Amino acid sequence: MSELLQFLFSGVTVGAVYALVALGFTIIYNASDVVNFAQGEFVMLGGMITWFAHQAGIPLPVAAFLAISITAAIGVAMNKLAIEPARGAPIVSLIIITIGASIFLQGAAQLVFDKQIHDFPAFSGDAPIRVGGATILPQSLWVIGGALAVFVGLWIFFTRTLLGRAVLATSNNRLAAQLVGINTNFVMTLSFALSAGIGALAGVLATPITLTAYNVGIAFALKGFAGAMLGGMGNPKGALVGGFLIGLIEALTAGYLSSQYKDAAAFVVILLVLFVRPQGLFGRKSTDRV
Amino acid sequence: MLEVEGLRSRYGRIEVLHGVDLKVSQGEIVTVVGANGAGKTTLLRCLSGVQPVSGGRISFQGQPLTGVPAWKRPARGLTQSPEGRQIFGNLTVEENLRLGAWNFKDERVGKDMEDAFQMFPILREKRNLAAGGLSGGQQQMLAMARALMGRPACLLLDEPSMGLAPIIVQQIFDVVESLRGRGVTVLLVEQNAFGALRIADRGYVMENGRIAMQGAAAELIADPRIREAYLGI
Numbered sequence: 001m002s003e004l005l006q007f008l009f010s011g012v013t014v015g016a017v018y019a020l021v022a023l024g025f026t027i028i029y030n031a032s033d034v035v036n037f038a039q040g041e042f043v044m045l046g047g048m049i050t051w052f053a054h055q056a057g058i059p060l061p062v063a064a065f066l067a068i069s070i071t072a073a074i075g076v077a078m079n080k081l082a083i084e085p086a087r088g089a090p091i092v093s094l095i096i097i098t099i100g101a102s103i104f105l106q107g108a109a110q111l112v113f114d115k116q117i118h119d120f121p122a123f124s125g126d127a128p129i130r131v132g133g134a135t136i137l138p139q140s141l142w143v144i145g146g147a148l149a150v151f152v153g154l155w156i157f158f159t160r161t162l163l164g165r166a167v168l169a170t171s172n173n174r175l176a177a178q179l180v181g182i183n184t185n186f187v188m189t190l191s192f193a194l195s196a197g198i199g200a201l202a203g204v205l206a207t208p209i210t211l212t213a214y215n216v217g218i219a220f221a222l223k224g225f226a227g228a229m230l231g232g233m234g235n236p237k238g239a240l241v242g243g244f245l246i247g248l249i250e251a252l253t254a255g256y257l258s259s260q261y262k263d264a265a266a267f268v269v270i271l272l273v274l275f276v277r278p279q280g281l282f283g284r285k286s287t288d289r290v
Numbered sequence: 291m292l293e294v295e296g297l298r299s300r301y302g303r304i305e306v307l308h309g310v311d312l313k314v315s316q317g318e319i320v321t322v323v324g325a326n327g328a329g330k331t332t333l334l335r336c337l338s339g340v341q342p343v344s345g346g347r348i349s350f351q352g353q354p355l356t357g358v359p360a361w362k363r364p365a366r367g368l369t370q371s372p373e374g375r376q377i378f379g380n381l382t383v384e385e386n387l388r389l390g391a392w393n394f395k396d397e398r399v400g401k402d403m404e405d406a407f408q409m410f411p412i413l414r415e416k417r418n419l420a421a422g423g424l425s426g427g428q429q430q431m432l433a434m435a436r437a438l439m440g441r442p443a444c445l446l447l448d449e450p451s452m453g454l455a456p457i458i459v460q461q462i463f464d465v466v467e468s469l470r471g472r473g474v475t476v477l478l479v480e481q482n483a484f485g486a487l488r489i490a491d492r493g494y495v496m497e498n499g500r501i502a503m504q505g506a507a508a509e510l511i512a513d514p515r516i517r518e519a520y521l522g523i
Contacts, residue, residue: 162388169378169389176376178340180440181364181392 002133007255008248009131013140013209015247016147017043020202021224022231022239023150024195029234030158031167031191033091037098038078040221041105042196045071046203047212048109051118060120068200074105075196076189084188102217109214122208143205150198151240158236167191219263223250226266229273232283241281245269291316291351291475292337292368292444298345299336306332308499309346314444319466319476321507323483323520324496330479331373333496334446337477338370339363351443365393367443371450373479375433379422383413386421386432390439399439406435409465427458434465444475451482463489483520487511495520 021039028036046067053063078101086097123142128135157164170177170187177184202220203212210216227246231238246266254262273280292314299307306329314320322330335341337348339360348355350368358366369390378386387406391399407414410431416424421432430450437445447466451459459482467489469476480486487493487507495503495516503510510516 162392165381165385165389166392168381172378172380173376175340176372176378177389178360179338179364179370179372179376180390180436181361181369182389183359183361 003255005132005134007251009134009136009140011248011251012244013136013143013247014250015227015244016140016143017202017206017210017220017243018223018227018246019147019240019243020143020150020198020205021220022227022243023147023154023236024199024202025224025228026154026234026236026239027167027191027195027198029171029228031171031187032083032094033171034083034094034098035225035233036195037095037221037225038102038105038217039195039199039224040217040219041102041109042071042075042199042217043203043206043220044109044212044214044217045074045105045196046200047207047216048113048118048203048214049200050204050207051120051212052113054120060123063120064204067204068197071200071203072193072197075192075199078105078196079188079192083192084185102221106214106217113214115214117211117213119207119211137209139205139208143202143209146201146205147240147243150201151236154236163190223266226270228280230269230280232280235280235282238280238282292477293349294333294337294346295348296346297333297336297343297348299332299341300344301332305344306499307336310496310499310501312494312501314475314477317470317473317475318492319470319478319490321478321480321486321490321493322496323480323486323493324502325520326481328496329499330496331448332499334370334372334448334477334479337368337446338372364440364442367441368446369437369440369442370446371433371437371448373448373452375426375429377421377424377429377432377436379420381421382418383421383424383432384417386436387413387439390436391441393440398441402439402441406438409438409468410435427454427462430454430458430462431465434462438469438474442474444477445469447476447478449479449481451480451485459485483516484511 021043024039024042025035028034049067049070050063053066054060082097082101083094086094122139124138128137158168166182167187170182170184174184223246224243227243228239230245231242246269249269250262250265253265294310294312297307297310298305310333322333324330332341336343339358350366378389387403391402412428413431413435416428424432434450450462463485466476466478478486478490487510490507493507493510494501
């Protein structure tokens with residue numbers, strides 16, 4: 001029993017990271033229908049920049065803030081330099097561009113930083129908290145709290161604010177959005193800044209547990225993508241639930257089957273979702289009448 | 291209010307507007323009629339700034355619109371209900387209307403929405419439903435109401451009757467005519483020449499990217515050439 005609880009704890013922790021990545025996917029997808037496969041690199045940048053700034057003597061909270069801001073700026077630059085010039089291209093081309101951007105960011109990180117594995121201290125110490133025969137790290141609570149806070153923030157943004165609806169309107173019909181006076185370029189800039197910032201936050205929160213290196217991004221992107229697909233692309237609630245579920249499935253697979261199959265779990269889920277329920281758990285089938 | 295001189299526009303290498311001159315005065319309903327492919331929609335796209343202009347000039351309320359991005363034009367008083375309705379299908383009817391008033395945050399937004407519901411009562415019934423599930427006629431009403439939420443001085447209307455049942459077309463044209471009383475100037479583009487000319491003050495006939503004929507709407511309706519070519523009488 002305590003064994004199961006331990007697996008659940010580790011599943012929820014890693015699931016919270018995937019949920020944050022999936023939430024990042026949600027914003028850009030909602031604004032542009034593009035699945036941004038560079039989302040994982042934002043997580044990597046959040047961890048790496050924080051590590052770099054911290055070992056250079058900058059206090060951890062400041063280093064984390066710097067990392068999130070710089071990564072948000074990189075997200076905006078990626079939109080301006082890679083996505084915006086290709087406007088009007090088919091969605092598949094744009095998605096391939098994001099894969100290219102992902103490879104570029106990974107290479108740049110390898111040059112600017114190094115190829116080593118890094119971490120920085122946990123925010124509230126390393127003393128495990130005992131719960132019912134299992135233990136959970138204080139940093140896990142930070143990650144879970146971060147995922148929940150970002151979810152609530154995004155949910156309010158998309159359902160309660162006019163700007164959030166403008167983001168949805170832009171993805172639904174860019175022409176009509178311009179015709180009512182929405183600056184669609186600004187909406188795209190904002191989406192990339194938010195997405196990249198949330199990705200970097202995931203990296204900042206997770207690195208004390210998962211460690212970071214220039215090449216950790218792809219795994220985060222694929223697992224976060226699996227979470228977003230499972231929950232229903234574009235739906236913040238789906239991203240949150242999907243991310244946590246992927247983490248749990250992964251931890252239980254590692255615990256009860258073999259840790260060698262751990263990474264396969266996410267991909268089996270993607271396949272199942274595509275076969276059985278392509279719109280995901282919370283996704284709506286599109287029902288436009290013409 | 292709206293002046294267009296020598297307007298040219300192209301899609302790639304193919305020029306589709308070969309120098310269009312057109313004028314709309316305050317309070318008028320002006321219609322541009324013509325066959326499919328004559329360039330009517332391109333003309334409206336140029337006016338809204340979503341189609342590049344390759345020559346000529348557009349001025350609105352005495353100010354040139356050249357270089358003004360599309361998203362800044364509604365705030366100047368120029369809104370469009372586009373061809374094919376282009377509603378936000380994944381948002382509710384009410385959210386569509388609210389976004390129509392994107393530039394405004396005052397109490398008048400609520401009042402304007404009330405006006406829209408009075409103009410098209412079916413929209414009130416469906417206010418909380420996804421706009422994508424509305425019928426074609428209801429979507430057309432929503433597109434017009436959304437454009438009116440932007441408090442236009444001049445409303446550009448592209449093919450509001452397209453693909454709709456005659457009874458709905460009549461209702462739409464009645465609403466367009468009623469805009470005269472609200473102080474909204476209207477530029478109406480239509481293939482349904484008879485319906486459009488009946489409610490308009492003046493009309494232009496467009497053929498192959500040029501203005502082929504113009505005049506008072508009543509004269510155009512009576513003109514034998516128009517009757518033969520466009521009215522099928």
